Amino acid sequence: MSKPQLWTANFISIAIANFLAFTSFYYLLVTLPVFAIQDMHEDEAAVGLITTVFLISAIVVRPMAGKWIERTGKTVVLLIAFAILCGASAFYFFAYSMPALLVLRFCHGIGFGMATTAAGAIVADLIPESRKGEGMGYYGLTMNLAMVVGPFLGLTVMQQGGATLMFIVNAAFCVLAFIGGLLVRLPKKEASQVVGVKDASSSGLRGFIEYSAIPVSLVAAFFALAYSAIISFVSVYAREIGVTEAASYFFVVYAVVLFVSRPFTGRWFDAYGAHVIIYPAILLFAVGTYLLSVSASAPLFLLSAALIGLGWGTVFPSLQTIAIQRAGPEKGAAATATYLSIFDFGFGVGSMLFPFIAVSIGYGTLYFYTSFLVLVGLAVYYALYGRSSARADETQ
Structure with a gap:
């Protein structure tokens, strides 16, 4: 008996989109502290807030994103999230003060939290139940690969081209992630599910x-x-x-x-x-x-x-x-x-x-x-x- 197909166009599209979102995360994780110290002349102690603020907003928004997904659908939340990532990436060109950068990081974290939650929910629907462990393993590999590619590209680009090129490349990651999200088509059973229906388990x-x-x-x-x-x-x-x-x-x-x-x-x-x-x-x-x-x-x-x-x-x-x-x-x-x-x-x-x-x-x-x-x-x-x-x- 043949196994149900795992490597569908939808699975590949959401995996690539997730990889690009996490690549952007790790890319900025290593470059923004350097940017804040060298270009903005900020104190090293304050630089730690760049990551902390981002993680706080991502943590806070994820439970709410799960609720929004149940009401509006997975692909809608995914595309809104990627749109937020694209918008945030554009504003990095203008964030040349620590307060502005921290506000931007908070907004960016909201988009990242929504995107990773929606992408994880989508891929769980796309993977056949009998291959769930295998499929989630490959999907998790996109995050691990991003952890290698993001820092390597970030430091290389910043050393060779400076902050402007660094932000351009980051924006490209986000735009390509958005395109990958547009290519995802959920199965008909998912697309036809009624959203916005409340039950006892969804209260509080x-x-x-x-x-x-x-x-x-x-x-x-x-x-x-x-x-x-x-x-x-x-x-x-x-x-x-x-x-x-x-x-x-x-x-x-x-x-x-x-x-x-x-x-x-x-x-x-x-x-x-x-x-x-x-x-x-x-x-x-x-x-x-x-x-x-x-x-x-x-x-x-x-x-x-x-x-x-x-x-x-x-x-x-x-x-x-x-x-x-x-x-x-x-x-x-x-x-x-x-x-x-x-x-x-x-x-x-x-x-x-x-x-x-x-x-x-x-x-x-x-x-x-x-x-x-x-x-x-x-x-x-x-x-x-x-x-x-x-x-x-x-x-x-």
Whole structure:
């Protein structure tokens, strides 16, 4: 019996659009602080607000975006979101004061939060149920790839062409993402669904938060704490241990491992279930973080990148798949919004706390303790999801 098709034109279009949106996010994540310090002559302490304000608006808007999707439809919210991204990208040319930049970042975060929520809900509808783990794995790969492409292009463009060219390229990402969104055509059953119908489950907070997705989302937020330390300091740490040249290849190795492993991990998720994939992936994440903490050479540094990529790169989409599956197709948008909001909260907390910890104990020591934090995640996963899932399987 042949498998249902995964790589449809719609799936490819939404995956590309999501990749471009996340590329823009990571592109500005590394370039705007440099722009604020060099071109706007802002204090380094204030520059941290550029990311914080963005994440706050994205976190706040996602639950509301899930509600809007239920009322107006996924594609409508997606295109509005991409239009906001395009508009925000145009205003970066004129934001030459910190207050103006922070207001713009807040608006940009609203568009990003809406776009990623709608895109996640759309892709959940497009992926056949029997290939959900595999499909969400490939979709998650677009975010991981953006994490490599965005910073690399951002720093390269800024060094070669300055701020103006940097903002032009960012605007191009957003326009192309909008075009990708226009190409998405949902199945007829989705297009014909009635929107705007209220039921008891959509009243109050239930309309904004999908409660069934909260436990596994909290697991993701816990791991996001560790992940935020890695992505924030790895290049600084590389300079500290004398492997500066290898730093630029860290996320390249990370991405290559994801590309090689994704066809297998997603299929194993569908065939054998979440536990068979997630427990080993958490262990690999922990081992990779430990090796990073003791790296004294480029080969060991890059080996840690491979293990972190295989571990975390498998855990993140697997947990998102669980959140969507537990909620059911009709609550996919709310589940996606809940998952990403709680994940971003964990990432944001880590981004605020770890800089102070790193200054006190050093980056190597921080990664050493972080590896044990990841191991604690095994118990967190079991307590918040694994135990209840095992009981549910026993009763079936």
